[in-house]
Amino acid sequence: EAQVTQNPRYLITVTGKKLTVTCSQNMNHEYMSWYRQDPGLGLRQIYYSMNVEVTDKGDVPEGYKVSRKEKRNFPLILESPSPNQTSLYFCASSFLGTGNNSPLHFGNGTRLTVT
Amino acid sequence: AQTVTQSQPEMSVQEAETVTLSCTYDTSESDYYLFWYKQPPSRQMILVIRQEAYKQQNATENRFSVNFQKAAKSFSLKISDSQLGDAAMYFCAYRSANNAGNMLTFGGGTRLMVKP
Numbered sequence: 001e002a003q004v005t006q007n008p009r010y011l012i013t014v015t016g017k018k019l020t021v022t023c024s025q026n027m028n029h030e031y032m033s034w035y036r037q038d039p040g041l042g043l044r045q046i047y048y049s050m051n052v053e054v055t056d057k058g059d060v061p062e063g064y065k066v067s068r069k070e071k072r073n074f075p076l077i078l079e080s081p082s083p084n085q086t087s088l089y090f091c092a093s094s095f096l097g098t099g100n101n102s103p104l105h106f107g108n109g110t111r112l113t114v115t
Numbered sequence: 116a117q118t119v120t121q122s123q124p125e126m127s128v129q130e131a132e133t134v135t136l137s138c139t140y141d142t143s144e145s146d147y148y149l150f151w152y153k154q155p156p157s158r159q160m161i162l163v164i165r166q167e168a169y170k171q172q173n174a175t176e177n178r179f180s181v182n183f184q185k186a187a188k189s190f191s192l193k194i195s196d197s198q199l200g201d202a203a204m205y206f207c208a209y210r211s212a213n214n215a216g217n218m219l220t221f222g223g224g225t226r227l228m229v230k231p
Contacts, residue, residue: 033218106159
């Protein structure tokens with residue numbers, strides 16, 4: 001089954017304790033991205049990657065890191081989480097289609113709480 | 116930068132009735148794509164419908180249709196014959212045809228409640 005898998009689904013941590021949220025897709029997509037969802041703000045892009053070893057900042061990259069060592073994986077790293085990073089996080093992927101019309105496929109989200 | 120605005124934080128509709136969710140956007144580009152996503156309580160992001168800006172014909176997917184007004188920069192979603200399973204958050208999203216980052220710009224969302 002074609003899917004984007006992110007783990008964990010729920011995560012509670014304390015300020016300053018490094019964490020990683022994993023994301024994997026099995027559709028051979030070139031493009032992968034991370035979003036955070038906050039009430040009233042919709043989803044905002046954190047980082048994206050156009051291919052292996054190619055990553056770039058989205059709208060809200062501060063406090064996050066990513067890596068793309070393999071095409072299928074795109075982990076999100078919080079080196080020193082803070083309470084303002086409490087949010088719902090989504091990984092998404094797509095082909096780099098003509099005219100950017102390829103739909104984004106989303107994972108099921110990770111609810112992160114930082115105390 | 117593009118912005119997407121959904122002016123209705125919450126809407127409700129009676130089962131089997133029709134409801135329209137509003138979305139406006141701001142852009143200086145002429146070539147772009149617009150999307151409606153549905154997010155049920157399971158948190159999945161499900162693509163409902165999409166529209167290419169160069170197409171004048173409004174997109175339709177079964178009970179879902181859009182009213183795309185390019186000059187007014189408006190992209191509303193109409194749900195006909197509403198069902199209990201339509202209850203969800205709905206997000207309008209914009210994507211530039213020229214954006215190498217492939218980024219979707221989302222509105223703040225509209226929570227739709229369906230009354231039996």
